[in-house]
Amino acid sequence: MSKFIAKPVRKLLCKLKIPGDKSISHRSIMLGSLANGITEIRGFLQGEDSLATLKAFQKMGVNIKQDSDKIIIQGVGLHGLKQPNSPLDLGNSGTSMRLMSGILAAQSFDSELIGDISLSKRPMSRVIDPLTDMGAVIESNDGKLPLKIKGSHPLKGINYNLPVASAQVKSCILLAGLYAQGETCVSQPKTTRDHTERMLKGLGYSVRVMNNKICLSGDGGLRAAKIQVPSDISSAAFFMVAACIAPQSDIILKDININPTRTGVIDILQLMGAKLTLINEREISGELLADIRVQSSQLRGIHIPVELVPLAIDEFPAIFIAASCAQGETILTGAKELRVKESDRIQVMADGLDILGIENEVSEDGIKIQGGIFQKPSNIIESHHDHRISMSFAVASLRCEYTIEINGVDNVKTSFPNFVELANFAGMNIVEV
């Protein structure tokens, strides 16, 4: 089990190129494999999660060549996947698991999906239930992994109201809907990331979006295209918070995806008083990009608007560090989903903040954090093998007066394999041992 040893520094000055967006990288492999023709991807995230998706499609007979962040896929069409000869191991990746179950439920062959200890604890009924309504046959361990998906059960379209605002569940149903007879519609209680809808449209599939209701009909086809993956705003978020809280900083984050369904972290930090500006906004491969300048900022506590929660769902561990350095209290509500991520991110962050002497109070669906200074009751943080917890506490080191240690950081490579290298390039002092 590896750990970070992070020493305090005060100054961050740099221009950074953050690796590719994880959500878009997953979808580019899935849809590129199901398209007709050759898909060329640039900027692919070489993290363990998106590579788990890549390997799973290779195991299903798709010819995928990788040369660092360049990928070439010989698409097999919607009906060209082959039965894998062993269970598909999707590691730590909830996105692979939930989206692929939608695709696999519609195939003519049986398949089995497994994952690591964390993924094996996460709820899968949220995809099993709607897929079963569509006609799929899936065995699970009481709503958890492994999923045994039976082939040759034709699907029919459904009209589904998502009980939770989840892009993974929405995407699972839409991907199953590509194969279903008739129309499939998904209504979401709040806006969630729309990369699936955008990429389907980019590959020539007709998707009808009416506010928070998304519909498509089965039996179309996908046309291969070139896909440029922008830099991941969820990874960039660690550096946004880092630059805000380090007393002398001025950084630029290049080519960041600013899809409006992902920019909650920008809105929240700006509401807290962050000096954060977008430069050079542009559109590439159907996604919006910008460079983001962030300078040292005196942050203040806020009540986080509840409609921003799904738009910043992966960034809360980093936002909690910003709240710890803000003047006054920050209140988060309506974020129960954080409890079923790679770890229970409300409790695990609260435990880490306790260790650093930051007053906080957890509730079922959120947390209150009283901004303060990191003191030293102890300096050892447990990340519970959650990549985003590990990176968030590494960022907290910027405002500590002492070295901190973060245990169990191995999974940082699921989403941000060169985090330590970039953090040190930016001026931080982190060693992985």
Ligand code: S3P
């Ligand atoms: C993702 C959706 C979100 C997010 C995850 C990636 C996606 O999950 O937390 O990291 O790519 O669709 P939920 O849909 O479960 O909120």
